[in-house]
Amino acid sequence: MKSVKASGETGDMLDYVPFFKAFCNSTRAQIIEFLLGGERCVCEMTGPLDVSQPLVSHHLALLRDAGLVRMRNEGARTYYSIDWERFDGDLAGFLDYVQRLRNAPPAPGVADSACAVREQSPKELNAS
Amino acid sequence: MKSVKASGETGDMLDYVPFFKAFCNSTRAQIIEFLLGGERCVCEMTGPLDVSQPLVSHHLALLRDAGLVRMRNEGARTYYSIDWERFDGDLAGFLDYVQRLRNAPPAPGVADSACAVREQSPKELNAS
């Protein structure tokens, strides 16, 4: 429920901040890159990524809390995978939102706002 | 060379981290949301966004350094706008990159790596 409304109407840009926070860190980005190839367990990443196991575990916990990855426990191993429903949903919602604002006719309230909107007269706007 | 190569071949996920860092902060996200509607000057944002002018200026400088927005000086005003070439380029490159890794046949080196790849024998893999 948190991510994106199913039908049209997406929220504002703030709704996507948690999603993008997943990609704005080098370690997380590499982890996600790894998971894009499919399901992986933790010990598969510590090697190639050259980061400590607790660090991988920590970032995976963040991604899990953000709802971007899912966890599966099998014996001693813990397998992580990308939650594609959430991933695609947020991404599509974001793209759709950008497209909509981009194609917005002129601009919401530019003509009569313009800077001195606070408590100043917009004279230079009419003058120019 | 830094952002995205024009033809196919995109770099790794790390190349997109600077791009996503622009969206992972609430204030910046709102600024970008504002700029999606078209070119705006600084004083147009301080009001609706309810943030101080130096703060807007600071984040705009970050976005500018990241190459995501462009600056235009007109009299006392400074107008900012999104660099769509860069925006679309990074976004398309990212989407393409995700798609490619997602459709990668089985998985690069999973079959013979699997955890104890360090200095351990992968017996349980053959056994199971």
Added chain:
DNA sequence: CTTGACCATAAACGCTTGTCAATGTATGGT
């Protein structure tokens, strides 16, 4: 030239975040 609006920069502070080291738990093999 002075005033006021517009904007950028610098310094300082507090908080979040990333990272490491150590510890704890569970599973599986011997």
Added chain:
DNA sequence: ACCATACATTGACAAGCGTTTATGGTCAAG
């Protein structure tokens, strides 16, 4: 029962980041 592997969690520390405050510089108008 013992040990090794796999993983999570905790606490502590450092670094980065966001925000505020203060200051200076530029432009237009009077």
